[in-house]
């Protein structure tokens with residue numbers, strides 16, 4: 520089977536990108552990361568891509584913080600299409616995805632979110648879970664639609680909240696599960712089991 524071509528979008532340190540790369544290296548995922556794009560110049564994820572020899576670039580828009588303007592998003596689509604990307608993987612990408620990107624990859628944009636959606640959409644969900652006194656937190660891989668963290672759920676993992684947890688310790692425990700389930704979902708796309 521032809522290898523699935525992935526485009527990874529991220530704004531941060533890129534630990535989920537690293538987990539996906541490692542799963543590709545060990546043969547768990549039959550795919551290739553065609554390009555990594557960040558909206559943050561010098562983001563850790565770009566450095567990781569560079570070290571791994573993966574094509575990478577920055578597409579940003581100083582006019583907005585939480586989205587790209589349609590014109591700039593069209594540039595991003597052009598980069599992804601030029602790299603023959605089939606699946607867009609959001610890995611800590613801190614902007615909402617809009618048109619034209621959504622229309623360019625119907626049901627082929629996925630995201631990892633650090634809560635058991637539909638609980639705690641939005642920012643720093645692990646902090647929200649802790650503040651709400653939850654006993655079980657977790658993470659969710661879902662399709663991306665025009666809403667915030669509202670697309671169809673593909674996979675979830677539960678993570679216990681332990682006595683004495685801080686936002687940092689809980690987030691770290693959630694991230695371990697993210698690094699397990701995100702590569703699993705990408706592997707399912709690569710085997711053409713999804714969508």
Ligand code: GRF
Pocket residue numbers: 529530531532533534535536610611612631632633658694697
């Ligand atoms: C993760 O916690 C993910 O759930 C959220 O952003 C964070 C990204 O972390 N969407 P990293 O850049 O993959 O390390």
